[in-house]
Amino acid sequence: METVQNAPSTPSSYDWRAKVESIKKKASSLRDDRKQSEPEELELQLYTIVNTLENLCLDVKGLKSAVRDQDLNRLMKTVESAVHNQTQVMRDHYKVKANFKCLRDLYIGSPEDSKEDIERENGGLLKDSYSWILDHDDFRRFNNSPASRLLWVNGEPRTGKTMLLCGIIDELKKKPSLTLSYFFFRSTEDHQEDASSALRGIIWLLCANNMALISYVREHYDNRGNKLFEGGSSFTPLACILKNMLQDPCLRDCIIIIDALDECSDDTRKCLINLIVELSTSFPAKWIVSSRSSRVIKRKFRDAEGIIPLKVTKDSISQAVNFFIHHRVDEMKHSEWYDPKIKEVVLENLLLNANGSFLWVDLVCKYLKDCAPWHARKCLSETPPGVNELYKRMLRPILILPDGNDYQQILAKACIKGRPLTLDELPTLVPRLKKFSQETLKEIIGNCGSFLTLTQDTTIDFLHPSARDYLMENAKDFLFPDSTKV
Structure with missing residues (x-):
């Protein structure tokens, strides 16, 4: 009976220690290459790979006498492939998470x-x-x-x-x-x-x-x-x-x-x-x-x-403005003071006086929406053509309010700050407002509705950049009656 002798293990045929060390290096490099900290879960997985391979070294050493080198080589290649694949999956996982973190830090608003x-x-x-x-x-x-x-x-x-x-x-x-x-x-x-x-x-x-x-x-x-x-x-x-x-x-x-x-x-x-x-x-x-x-x-x-x-130019957009007017007037049918006769009067007035300005049409429609039903015709008759003339008309009621000084300070601070204000900081800028609740402050801003708007329920800003321009150019005497207070 012929005796079969196993060929001696040589580096050229099989070197299981080198294989294991190679796998360990791959796992370790994944950990060392991280540019930013990752969750503890990922850190634990990385060390688990290395620890498992340490145990595998001992197991393979014990099996060496019972398993042929070619089988052992095949086993180690399988293990190496599995670890390589797992390492790549984890690399991809880290890369995706790092990419999304970068995207979140880049974000400033959609x-x-x-x-x-x-x-x-x-x-x-x-x-x-x-x-x-x-x-x-x-x-x-x-x-x-x-x-x-x-x-x-x-x-x-x-x-x-x-x-x-x-x-x-x-x-x-x-x-x-x-x-x-x-x-x-x-x-x-x-x-x-x-x-x-x-x-x-x-x-x-x-x-x-x-x-x-x-x-x-x-x-x-x-x-x-x-x-x-x-x-x-x-x-x-x-x-x-x-x-x-x-x-x-x-x-x-x-x-x-x-x-x-x-x-x-x-x-x-x-x-x-x-x-x-x-x-x-x-x-x-x-x-x-x-x-x-x-x-x-x-x-x-x-x-x-x-x-x-x-x-x-106004000529190039005149047809578009006319369509916009018809659309806004058609929306009036949802208003509580809607009446076909009023609709015709409004339509005629807007078409006659818009002068190619989307903003003027929008301001007038918002102004009419705030009018009482029985005042609609009167409000419309008092609406002047031209955006600046309309701003002047809208500023007039604010000037005669009992608390006009408060409104003057609010508009002045909004002009000077050059950025949106918040309801929370408003009492600091206008100390007389500290006694009012947030809901009352919202009502006060509503009385400035021709110029200011409240967005996201907390941010105060001008309805349009032209509103600030008008105030700074045409209402300085009202805004800054005493320059030493500004």
Whole structure:
């Protein structure tokens, strides 16, 4: 009978110690490579792998005399493969969690939520009020020509530019191959007034819709954490992140939209304009920017290649304003003082005096809504044409209120602060209000309803930027009767 002898184990045929050490190193490297702390559960799993392998060393050593080397080799390969797969799963798990943490730290507010808020505050988005721009020659040229990289929608205040951009966003979303990101500068949000906030919002929305892009943020974030996004020095790294991101092939067909560029804080607006010009010139991604007509912005945009200025005039939006008027008057049938005859009077008055201003129509409709039913005709007859004249008319009742001094101080503080106020800080700014409850404070703000609005039930801000402009330009004697008190 022939005796079968097992071949001696050699490094070339099988080295189980080296295999085990290799597996241990893989598990240990996963732990050592972590850039940020992970939950204790993951830490425990990592050490469990190493401890299990220590025990496996002893078990394998005991089995060596009873199992052929080829079987042992096959067993160890199976173990090595299983540990490798588990390690990869855990790496992926950590990467996903780290990506979402980075995305949360980047978050400063959802541009999508801002858009919905804007539409709701303006009574909803009506296609007939913005569809004219989709057929405009300048918009078609921008949309169809790869060489046209920057569309500058500009016009006087109160011509509905923000709602136009909301409509453009809705239309562009219908293109499945197009990547879209946007940001609305809003004075009602104190964290949405500078250039860094705009970049955070744009980058966040791009990453939220395509998490693969978060890697461009992680290149900077992993070494600096959430401090990357904070402070006055955050613009530079955020601009670098966006530049790198726009070189990704998946963003070749991309449009970035920024509304109300003129409302960006003065000290950072120049940096943002320069960046827009640079990126629109250097990368395939296109830009749509809206602002008031401004010589400063126009001068900056002259250096941009492929820029298309689209001027929003009262004539260009007159038909859209008329449709908006019909829509708002039709809504009156839900009012307690609705009457067909009143409806006709209101419609005629609005069509005659709107003068191409969405804001004027909106202010009048809100003003009428607050009128008693039996005063509706009288209120309408006293409504002057022109936004400034309307503000003057709306300021008059505040001037004669018994507590007019309180309202004067509230409006003055709102003008001076340059940011939204909160109900909680209002009594500190106007000490006479400390005796009032929150509900009473809300009623007081309601009496300033022609100028101020209460959002999210706690935040006080101007109904429209033009309201603050009017007060600062035309009501200084009322707001600041004694400059030593300001």
